[in-house]
Amino acid sequence: xxxxxxxxxxxxxxxxxxxxxxxxxxxxxxxxxxxxxxxxxxxxxxxxxxxxxxxxxxxxxxxxxxxxxxxxxxxxxxxxxxxxxxxxxxxxxxxxxxxxxxxxxxxxxxxxxxxxxxxxxxxxxxxxxxxxxxxxxxxxxxxxxxxxxxxxxxxxxxxxxxxxxxxxxxxxxx
Amino acid sequence: xxxxxxxxxxxxxxxxxxxxxxxxxxxxxxxxxxxxxxxxxxxxxxxxxxxxxxxxxxxxxxxxxxxxxxxxxxxxxxxxxxxxxxxxxxxxxxxxxxxxxxxxxxxxxxxxxxxxxxxxxxxxxxxxxxxxxxxxxxxxxxx
Numbered sequence: 001x002x003x004x005x006x007x008x009x010x011x012x013x014x015x016x017x018x019x020x021x022x023x024x025x026x027x028x029x030x031x032x033x034x035x036x037x038x039x040x041x042x043x044x045x046x047x048x049x050x051x052x053x054x055x056x057x058x059x060x061x062x063x064x065x066x067x068x069x070x071x072x073x074x075x076x077x078x079x080x081x082x083x084x085x086x087x088x089x090x091x092x093x094x095x096x097x098x099x100x101x102x103x104x105x106x107x108x109x110x111x112x113x114x115x116x117x118x119x120x121x122x123x124x125x126x127x128x129x130x131x132x133x134x135x136x137x138x139x140x141x142x143x144x145x146x147x148x149x150x151x152x153x154x155x156x157x158x159x160x161x162x163x164x165x166x167x168x169x170x171x172x173x174x
Numbered sequence: 175x176x177x178x179x180x181x182x183x184x185x186x187x188x189x190x191x192x193x194x195x196x197x198x199x200x201x202x203x204x205x206x207x208x209x210x211x212x213x214x215x216x217x218x219x220x221x222x223x224x225x226x227x228x229x230x231x232x233x234x235x236x237x238x239x240x241x242x243x244x245x246x247x248x249x250x251x252x253x254x255x256x257x258x259x260x261x262x263x264x265x266x267x268x269x270x271x272x273x274x275x276x277x278x279x280x281x282x283x284x285x286x287x288x289x290x291x292x293x294x295x296x297x298x299x300x301x302x303x304x305x306x307x308x309x310x311x312x313x314x315x316x317x
Contacts, residue, residue, distance in 0.1 A: 135275060136239045143274055151272045158278050166278070169271060 012081055019051060020044050030083040038072075038089045038098055045074060045087065045101050052080035056105045059112035061120045065146040068093045070122060074101070091122070100126035119144040179314040181254050186311050188217035189304055192227035192251070194244050199233025199261060202294035211297040216304065224250040232284075233294065235263040235270050236277040241284075248284055256287040258303060261294050268293060 009026055016024045016032065022044070025033045036044050053076035062071040067090075074087040091098050102109045103126070113124040114133045121142035124130065132138060140157070141148050151172075159166045191213075195203065206213050207220060221227050224247045232244060248257065259280050262268035270276045280286055288303045 134237075134239065136242070138238075140274065150274050154272050154274050158274070165266070172272075 009083075012083070016048075016051065016085070020047055024085075032083055032085045033088065034085065035088045038091045041072075041074070041087070041089055042099050042101055042103065045076070045104055048076055048085055048087065049104055051078075053078040053085050055079065056101075056108060056112070057084070059109070059116055061116050061122060061144075063093070063120065063144065063146045064090075065093075070096050070120060072098060072116070072122070096121060097123040097125060100124040102127055118142065121145070175317075177314075177317060179311060179316060182311040182314060184254065186308055188219070189229050189307075190219050190221045190227050191229045191231050192224045192247065193220055193231050193233075194240075194247055195231070196234030196236060196240055197263075199264070199294065203231075203233055203260065203297075203300070206297045206300055211301075213297075213301075216301065218304065224248075225252060227251050228254065229256045229258055230284075231258050231260055232264050232280070233260040235268065235273075236280065236283075237275050238277065241277050245283060256307070257284050258288050258290060258300075259286050260290045260292075260300065262291055263293070265289055265291065 009029075013024050013026050013032065016034070020034060020036070022034050022036050027033050034044075055077040057075040057077050060073045060075070062073065064071060069090045070093055071088060071090050076085045076087065077083075078085065089098070100109070100113055102113070102124075110127055110129055111133070113122075113127050114130055116122050117124060117127075117130045118133050118135060118138075119142055135143070140153055143150060155170060159169055161167060161170050193200070193203075205211050213219070224230070228251075230244070230248055230251065236244065248255065259265050263270060263276070265280055267273065267276045267278045271278070277283065288306065290299050290303045292299055
């Protein structure tokens with residue numbers, strides 16, 4: 001990165017910090033991180049979009065089991081600044097719920113939220129279409145939770161120990 | 175009189191195949207269509223509608239979502255119809271045996287005519303399986 005580019009980046013960081021009312025960190029060349037409160041997520045996303053971060057790449061969730069919280073990360077790309085802004089926010093793990101951003105990114109945000117809802121059980125208020133995306137007829141808990149033992153669940157629900165073909169699977173170390 | 179042999183001979187004249195391939199199943203079986211192994215020399219042809227097909231080739235791991243679509247395809251096919259299961263993932267879940275979202279017993283969902291094991295099965299194995307169908311028909315009683 002040249003000196004001029006570096007200067008430009010620091011400009012963005014300052015501009016974003018004042019605009020979003022939170023401290024933006026320049027992580028690497030093209031990655032910006034900002035941590036916000038979960039109640040401000042729609043506001044922040046809207047402001048970021050108006051500043052030029054108009055492309056929602058994805059919404060991902062991280063399960064912090066010891067802390068008892070989910071971390072939601074909204075990845076926004078800007079064609080103007082050529083950089084990726086990651087908006088991070090933490091919500092309670094026992095009653096995970098957050099406002100939907102479908103008012104800003106519409107259908108694509110809805111699809112991302114559907115995925116998070118299906119795999120982590122997070123409720124997005126304002127999203128009317130939270131039907132399963134990949135898992136049809138799924139009866140178990142959300143499968144991406146860290147305290148969900150998928151191998152145990154699979155052996156219990158989908159295999160039969162009496163079946164000679166499937167007997168060997170039960171001897172695999174859990 | 176319509177015997178089973180007569181019906182089966184209809185099938186054996188030419189095997190028109192409808193493919194239901196998930197994940198790597200498709201890429202691994204592309205050579206069968208290509209010029210090196212060329213399945214058309216045996217009268218096998220990949221068709222684009224299940225209504226024209228005699229045989230359903232299933233490859234790749236099947237999920238509860240995709241197996242429903244496979245069942246719909248099977249229902250649309252005209253008689254006589256045959257299901258060939260290609261590869262270990264399709265038959266038992268294969269390397270995804272401990273996944274919560276794959277099918278473990280294909281025979282619970284579709285009547286399988288022939289299992290072709292392998293990861294993936296070689297083109298020769300597929301021809302061998304189809305050849306066994308020809309043999310099977312010749313062995314059927316005339317009455």
